[in-house]
Amino acid sequence: MTTTTIRHHPSEATLLAYAAGTLPAALALVAATHLARCPVCRDMVAAAEAIGGTLLDSLSPAEMEVDVAAVDQVLERAGLPPAAPAPVLHPDLAPPLNRVRMGRWWPIGRGVRWRPLHVGGRAWAGLLLAQPGRSIPSHGHAGLELTCLLSGGFRDGGEEYAAGDVAEPVGEHDTPPVAIGAEPCLCVVGFEGMRFHGWLGLAQRLGRW
């Protein structure tokens, strides 16, 4: 995969939220998957983090004393060693997904499978694998949804997406996204408040994921 093929990036708002550490873990994982492949967005996040660090430096000591979160951020920015990285669980996947705990694959429609990722927090994430020509199950959004393609491609809303691209749809899909090309479409999806329709929605409500 070459970075020059990336044409679709997360929105500026999403990248800023990532830099500020305010994205839910599931969505941050998808953003990080894209950032690992996209120097353009890495530069934007680095610039945003630099601005955030300057703002923290401008706080008075009194303000720092009462803002535990800010102190944590300062410690982080001071370059203190992070906790030991999680072990590599999935050598077949590229970072950061290779260290994420996952459930089993579930069939969620004809030619479509879903594998939940165990990331915690108030949003959900999973791998979605769709055979060529198959549609992603019908669903609506009550919050942010972020998808990063790992291989293959799909078409959504008249746009085509390839490996490394990010789709950040707003509202309902006019038509379900469909896998295109000759190889299966594998992507990582993070979402808050997405509700599947039909029997898939029933499985979701039963807490299977």
Ligand SMILES: [Zn+2]
């Ligand atoms: Zn990008």
